Amino acid sequence: MKTANSKKKLHTNELAVSELILNLNSKLIEFFGKPRKISKSNPLDILIATILSQNTNDINSHKAFLSLKSEFPDYNSIINVSQKKLQNVIKVAGLAQKKCKTIKNFLTKLEKDKGELSLNFLKKYSNEDAIKFLTSFKGIGVKTASCVLLFGMNRNVCPVDTHVFRVINRVGIINHYDRDKTFFKLSEILPKKIAYEFHTNIIKLGRSICTSKNPSCNICPIFEFCSYQKKSKSKQQNVNSKKRNVDFMLLDNV
Ligand code: SF4
Missing domain, CATH: 1.10.1670.10 (Helix-hairpin-Helix base-excision DNA repair enzymes (C-terminal))
Incomplete structure (x- = not known):
């Protein structure tokens, strides 16, 4: 890359x-x-929104994101909330159980490893290292990580979803059958x-x-x-x- x-x-x-x-x-x-042009976004917001957007449409994922931000304005509160409560808040996005686990797991480890719930440190990383970091978490793939880079960090990468x-x-x-390899070649x-x-x-x-x-x-x-x-x-x-x-x-x- x-x-x-x-x-x-x-x-x-x-x-x-x-x-x-x-x-x-x-x-x-x-x-x-x-x-x-997109306004400046918070990379952590973009990550959470992208996780919520997996396998659903824009309207429902956006509703789920707004619902989550309204219920938990501070991401710290998600770490200790019950799985059931979080699932209920994001259920409109579908696959609530899986998405809930991914979000809770990510926030818990981020807090533990970095001492704060922020992805601003990634701004100092190369594209390659930022993707490597993000994809080291369960449930976060190359497409989700590349959305964080494009929408949250203004990097010149083109996430490869089904349409792209x-x-x-x-x-x-x-010409490649593998989406992730397509992304890296395109980059x-x-x-x-x-x-x-x-x-x-x-x-x-x-x-x-x-x-x-x-x-x-x-x-x-x-x-x-x-x-x-x-x-x-x-x-x-x-x-x-x-x-x-x-x-x-x-x-x-x-
Ligand atoms: S011309 Fe090519 S890019 Fe355009 S619609 Fe047909 S297949 Fe798709």
């Missing part, structure tokens, strides 16, 4: 892929607009300062146009760059309705 201090030089084909990403990014901004994974494989930016070639807008717009594309079944290639803004063998221009669809249907809450609401 490329870090802030990495001196690694990109190979010619990697440079071509970086150029491709820049072109895709421009086309996506033309189509969806430039995502509004599908789109970048179809387009041909990276090496991602041009500077585009991660937030690229990530956000790729998700919008994946949710509205490059869907898992029957992608609407005929209205796709990046059709000309896409290497997907099954891409098709056959169906006629209303492009404006697709644009309207992509408003969603990312972690910028946290």
Whole structure:
């Protein structure tokens, strides 16, 4: 993984892929607009919100986060609260038992190891070390850790969720069956300062146009760059309705 201090030089084909990403990014901004810049976020809030967002939709995960913050404005109080009580507070997000264990385990160990419930110390870490630290906790994977880096620390990394994974494989930016390896490969070639807008717009594309079944290639803004063998221009669809249907809450609401 490329870090802030990495001196690694990109190979010619990697440079071509970086150029491709820049072109895709421009086309996506033309189509969806430039995502509004996130306000400064607390990395620990982003971590908790991302854990709550696993396997559920934005609306329910956001409700669960608001419910948790309203019930426990101070994360210290979560450490000693009963499993049952916490589960009840976050139940709207689903998988409450598992998420409750992950959150309680993380906060308890963080408090014990660092003496305070804050992730601000990660700001001094390289991307690689921050991900290594976060993923050492049970229930926290590379995608969750990379969300903390992007949304909570403004790092130039693109978390690979199901939509990002599908789109970048179809387009041909990276061809890998493993999501985590896809993330690390993408991190090496991602041009500077585009991660937030690229990530956000790729998700919008994946949710509205490059869907898992029957992608609407005929209205796709990046059709000309896409290497997907099954891409098709056959169906006629209303492009404006697709644009309207992509408003969603990312972690910028946290
Ligand atoms: S052309 Fe089709 S397959 Fe390629 S990115 Fe667009 S919607 Fe997805």
